[in-house]
Amino acid sequence: MQLVLAIVTITLALVFYTIGVFAERRAGELKLKHLGLFALGLVFDTTGTTIMSGIAKTEPVTGITLHQITGVLAILLMAFHLIWGIYVYFKGSSQAKHTFHRFSLVVWLFWLVPYIAGMVVGMKH
Template identity: 55%
Template sequence: MLIYAIISINLALVFYTIGVWSEKIQGQLKPWHLVVFYIGLVCDTTGTILMSKIASSGSFLNFHGITGMLAIVLMLFHAVWASVVLFKGDEQAKANFHKLSLVVWLIWLIPFVSGAIFGVTI
């Protein structure tokens, strides 16, 4: 199960990074970015669920657990907000969306890195 969790979390990193940085580079939120955001969210959630089943401690009340749950909630908010922005079709909102994306991506990296460090030290 560990290998599937690692693959899922790393796929989340790949998809989410591609979505966020391509949106920034292209200068506007596009529908395919939204698809990639949701794929990243699904991969991250899957990996997190698998990792939590493997973890010996059932408590999420630690730095990694709290930042990890915050990251998933922010990813969900980010994807839903991207859906709203695309649905409304506001060109200004599409052009400025990358600011939110970068903040969420940076916050998401915190539990990703702490999980990698924690996983290596076990």
């Protein structure tokens, strides 16, 4: 049951983050609703990752994997993305609000690495 919950929450992270990134891109300017979607993506990803970590602790330790490293880096990058987005939204220039989507796309693309790796690893089990 925990595995299903982890998969659902991480998939919700994908949905919210993807909608946020591409809605921001389409709007051409960072808006508060985009920050909300980024925050939801971060919360769901962190929740799913925490659940998955709990599941992984029940398996024999084989060392830290590339999937784990990229997963942690992706969460940190998402958190930085959200914090930087909040700063840009409230204190940034108009230009910064219009170009923030470039950073969003880079973060989203990086986030896909552990998401896809997790699917691949999961399929092997």
